[in-house]
Amino acid sequence: MSNIHTFQTKLASILDKMTKSAVTEFNKLVGECSPQSDDTDFSSEMLIPPENESPKTALESEFLTLVMGILTKEAQEQIGKLVEEGCAVLHLEKAQTQGENQALKRRLQLMESQLRTVRGGTEGAVLESPAGRPSCSVGVQVGHDCGGEKIDVEEFCAEGGLTDEGQHCEEDHVPQPRPAESNSDITHTNGYILSADAVELSAGARARILIDHQYCAEVEEKKKQEKKVARKRRTYSANGTKTSLSPNICSSLAGRSYKELYELSVEDPDTFWGSIAKERLLWNRPFDHVNNCDISTGRINWFPGGQLNVSVNCLDVHVAKHPNRVALVWERDEPGTEVNVTYRELLESTCRLANTLKRHGIHRGDRVAIYMPVSPLAVAAMLACARIGAVHTVVFAGFSAEALAGRIQDAQCKAVVTCNQGVRGGRVIELKATVDAAVKSCPSVRSVFVAQRTSNRVPMTGIDVLLEEEMAKEAADCSPEVMDSEDMLFMLYTSGSTGQPKGIVHTQAGYLLYASLTHQYVFDYRPGDVFGCVADIGWVTGHSYVVYGPLCNGATTVLFESTPVYPDPGRYWETVERLGINQFYGAPTAIRLLLKYEESWVKKYDRSSLKTLGSVGEPINHEAWEWFYNVVGDGRCPLVDTWWQTETGGVCIAPRPAEDGAEIIPAMAMRPFFGVQPALMDETGAVITGNDVSGALCISKPWPGMARTIYGDHQRFVDAYLKPYPGYYFTGDGAYRSKDGYYQITGRMDDVINISGHRLGTAEIEDALDEHPGVPETAVIGIPHDIKGEVPFAFVVLKEDDSLDHSVVIEDLRGLVATKIAKYAIPDHFLIVKRLPKTRSGKIMRRILRKVATDETSNLGDISTLDDPSVVTEIMQAYTRFKNQPAQKR
Numbered sequence: 042m043s044n045i046h047t048f049q050t051k052l053a054s055i056l057d058k059m060t061k062s063a064v065t066e067f068n069k070l071v072g073e074c075s076p077q078s079d080d081t082d083f084s085s086e087m088l089i090p091p092e093n094e095s096p097k098t099a100l101e102s103e104f105l106t107l108v109m110g111i112l113t114k115e116a117q118e119q120i121g122k123l124v125e126e127g128c129a130v131l132h133l134e135k136a137q138t139q140g141e142n143q144a145l146k147r148r149l150q151l152m153e154s155q156l157r158t159v160r161g162g163t164e165g166a167v168l169e170s171p172a173g174r175p176s177c178s179v180g181v182q183v184g185h186d187c188g189g190e191k192i193d194v195e196e197f198c199a200e201g202g203l204t205d206e207g208q209h210c211e212e213d214h215v216p217q218p219r220p221a222e223s224n225s226d227i228t229h230t231n232g233y234i235l236s237a238d239a240v241e242l243s244a245g246a247r248a249r250i251l252i253d254h255q256y257c258a259e260v261e262e263k264k265k266q267e268k269k270v271a272r273k274r275r276t277y278s279a280n281g282t283k284t285s286l287s288p289n290i291c292s293s294l295a296g297r298s299y300k301e302l303y304e305l306s307v308e309d310p311d312t313f314w315g316s317i318a319k320e321r322l323l324w325n326r327p328f329d330h331v332n333n334c335d336i337s338t339g340r341i342n343w344f345p346g347g348q349l350n351v352s353v354n355c356l357d358v359h360v361a362k363h364p365n366r367v368a369l370v371w372e373r374d375e376p377g378t379e380v381n382v383t384y385r386e387l388l389e390s391t392c393r394l395a396n397t398l399k400r401h402g403i404h405r406g407d408r409v410a411i412y413m414p415v416s417p418l419a420v421a422a423m424l425a426c427a428r429i430g431a432v433h434t435v436v437f438a439g440f441s442a443e444a445l446a447g448r449i450q451d452a453q454c455k456a457v458v459t460c461n462q463g464v465r466g467g468r469v470i471e472l473k474a475t476v477d478a479a480v481k482s483c484p485s486v487r488s489v490f491v492a493q494r495t496s497n498r499v500p501m502t503g504i505d506v507l508l509e510e511e512m513a514k515e516a517a518d519c520s521p522e523v524m525d526s527e528d529m530l531f532m533l534y535t536s537g538s539t540g541q542p543k544g545i546v547h548t549q550a551g552y553l554l555y556a557s558l559t560h561q562y563v564f565d566y567r568p569g570d571v572f573g574c575v576a577d578i579g580w581v582t583g584h585s586y587v588v589y590g591p592l593c594n595g596a597t598t599v600l601f602e603s604t605p606v607y608p609d610p611g612r613y614w615e616t617v618e619r620l621g622i623n624q625f626y627g628a629p630t631a632i633r634l635l636l637k638y639e640e641s642w643v644k645k646y647d648r649s650s651l652k653t654l655g656s657v658g659e660p661i662n663h664e665a666w667e668w669f670y671n672v673v674g675d676g677r678c679p680l681v682d683t684w685w686q687t688e689t690g691g692v693c694i695a696p697r698p699a700e701d702g703a704e705i706i707p708a709m710a711m712r713p714f715f716g717v718q719p720a721l722m723d724e725t726g727a728v729i730t731g732n733d734v735s736g737a738l739c740i741s742k743p744w745p746g747m748a749r750t751i752y753g754d755h756q757r758f759v760d761a762y763l764k765p766y767p768g769y770y771f772t773g774d775g776a777y778r779s780k781d782g783y784y785q786i787t788g789r790m791d792d793v794i795n796i797s798g799h800r801l802g803t804a805e806i807e808d809a810l811d812e813h814p815g816v817p818e819t820a821v822i823g824i825p826h827d828i829k830g831e832v833p834f835a836f837v838v839l840k841e842d843d844s845l846d847h848s849v850v851i852e853d854l855r856g857l858v859a860t861k862i863a864k865y866a867i868p869d870h871f872l873i874v875k876r877l878p879k880t881r882s883g884k885i886m887r888r889i890l891r892k893v894a895t896d897e898t899s900n901l902g903d904i905s906t907l908d909d910p911s912v913v914t915e916i917m918q919a920y921t922r923f924k925n926q927p928a929q930k931r
Contacts, residue, residue, distance in 0.1 A: 555746025
């Protein structure tokens with residue numbers, strides 16, 4: 042029997058043994074497995090390799106004829122593109138023995154992973170069969186054999202680029218990025234295996250892969266070494282990502298580069314912001330001036346004289362153009378039960394709710410507390426307030442009754458909007474009961490509007506109103522209140538250094554414009570994208586990038602009600618696959634939580650829809666950044682590490698926007714947004730010039746999205762933000778400006794330690810400690826020392842691994858800090874804890890750790906903002922055990 046007949050027989054045998062689902066997958070690749078008579082113009086001769094390649098064997102030629110005969114026309118055209126570039130080569134291996142087969146399996150897994158990293162690559166089909174039966178992977182490998190010359194596959198360059206060592210790459214020798222782990226199960230005890238993907242490359246591109254037994258061993262050894270030492274800092278060019286600022290940002294500013302636009306925004310803010318505001322927002326009355334600000338006195342006034350309504354800009358303008366476009370995708374707690382809400386439906390709900398509020402005595406300027414889970418009705422409540430000119434203050438639906446009462450009292454809220462219950466992580470949360478307890482001490486509250494999230498009945502009081510029943514009685518239209526640019530839109534409470542929450546005030550036009558612009562250009566949002574910010578609406582991230590920014594841009598925005606690990610650690614990524622999310626914006630806390638689990642929880646889901654990843658809430662450490670970028674984003678999605686605050690209204694520093702193809706440095710915020718001019722200040726209040734310097738991060742000029750005041754206490758606003766460095770907005774954070782002029786947040790200024798005259802940010806020490814593979818997160822604080830003044834104290838969380846020896850880990854951590862920073866930066870004490878005290882927004886409450894480490898636990902202050910206050914007791918008990926240990930073991 043000839044070779045071709047032998048192979049045909051084996052192929053038929055494999056197909057007979059496949060499961061029905063496997064055959065279906067196979068048919069997707071090869072059509073109906075029958076020759077396509079109308080495709081005879083495509084022949085195997087087109088696959089002849091370049092002249093310097095060795096000729097194909099007879100078996101390869103015969104096999105090519107067989108394969109090309111059963112491919113569909115579409116598949117042939119795809120391969121034809123590769124052939125025209127002269128870079129398609131068939132890779133055929135024969136496994137003679139079981140030992141060779143195992144090595145081949147590893148080689149093919151690495152090869153397939155590498156092919157998936159090539160730009161534009163699509164994952165090939167791996168044909169699975171019942172246990173014990175052979176499987177087969179079919180496809181076409183791109184690349185050149187290159188005569189067996191060994192390649193360092195970690196080197197990567199575009200045509201004519203440079204390797205890591207700075208040497209020019211030859212045109213036909215473009216190594217690929219390090220392969221990710223493959224989950225492909227490729228097994229075959231005898232016979233032939235054809236492996237790889239059909240990958241479309243850009244014109245003139247070249248790719249080659251050389252994998253041998255020695256390389257496989259090197260990869261395994263390298264992975265082991267990477268677990269012991271800190272990873273090399275790398276930059277990513279994010280090839281293929283486009284900012285396209287000039288055509289979209291404003292017609293009068295078209296044709297300008299990012300650099301030109303940024304310079305205009307800080308040198309001539311009136312022209313920049315005025316031009317954009319006129320085109321981006323719908324005004325009832327045009328503004329008289331662009332800004333009337335004096336940051337030294339606390340006067341911040343944007344677009345004076347202008348009048349508009351925020352809800353109209355978020356709803357009506359889009360309903361007029363595309364009423365049936367999905368505005369909200371409510372990702373409910375239970376996976377697969379999502380609810381879509383169109384712009385028309387959201388406008389109708391908003392108007393009915395607005396009319397309900399008015400009927401019950403809520404008018405322009407009144408404050409309304411919203412204590413609800415993430416849901417379409419919560420968004421409608423926010424927009425309903427904006428429509429009638431009321432001021433909303435959203436309180437995270439997890440705060441205690443005492444914390445809720447404090448905020449209601451400070452704002453003098455006239456009404457509360459809530460639900461009977463909430464559902465999160467499979468648990469029922471008694472929201473109405475919390476509100477009942479809170480309003481007992483809040484005489485200003487006249488009405489409590491209660492929506493039904495569950496079917497459970499809850500006790501009702503005399504001031505309670507069944508929200509849905511009342512809304513059903515109201516009209517589906519409501520005339521919008523015409524608001525001045527500087528009227529209050531909302532207030533949002535944030536913790537102060539004193540522990541007393543402060544109501545940060547944001548106004549109408551400036552906030553909406555800034556949220557809209559940052560949403561579009563930081564995340565490269567495009568019309569038709571599904572934007573997935575998983576923040577709660579109780580925080581400013583939810584306000585700016587779940588509600589106002591996306592809706593002003595006419596986007597489809599996801600409302601995520603659940604948790605990252607419910608019902609399992611794959612929840613985020615299952616949601617990405619099911620909803621087709623294009624931009625994913627989350628917190629480092631969640632990322633560090635998820636990287637504790639196997640990568641299979643990520644890789645089992647299709648994340649090909651993702652285009653941009655974002656991080657928010659705190660500086661992201663290197664390990665989390667690398668995992669987020671490489672595992673979740675497959676090394677192809679730009680990861681924007683964003684820095685901003687409740688007070689700034691939107692992102693102020695981030696890697697994007699930038700010039701097309703600009704680099705992204707891991708764990709660094711990098712570039713200021715339009716209109717934001719950072720300044721670093723020294724201890725004397727002087728501006729620090731030059732690069733490769735650190736100081737207190739300030740912003741030298743006002744921008745439209747910045748907070749206007751603290752509700753009811755403007756002097757406190759001035760004292761906290763404008764007085765420390767007169768003429769500047771003081772962020773409270775420290776920052777480092779690199780040699781290239783990029784910004785990296787080093788932590789809160791009260792988290793700077795002075796060790797024997799050496800100033801050191803705790804974030805820098807944490808970043809070094811977090812490089813340890815067994816340490817997902819740490820928190821470092823400074824404690825007094827008789828000789829050094831202060832010394833670092835490290836609280837360390839370990840991965841759930843019983844094999845970790847605590848004493849060995851601590852020694853490794855000492856070595857990491859000494860290597861990454863200096864010996865003087867090594868913490869004097871290490872306390873291993875199960876978890877850290879965090880607020881519900883994911884921030885570590887370091888003052889608690891400082892009080893524990895200095896034996897001042899008798900006065901912990903307000904801990905109501907902690908996600909779980911019981912963590913304090915856990916840490917105190919761990920510290921007691923720590924103190925009782927011999928000093929040398931600490």
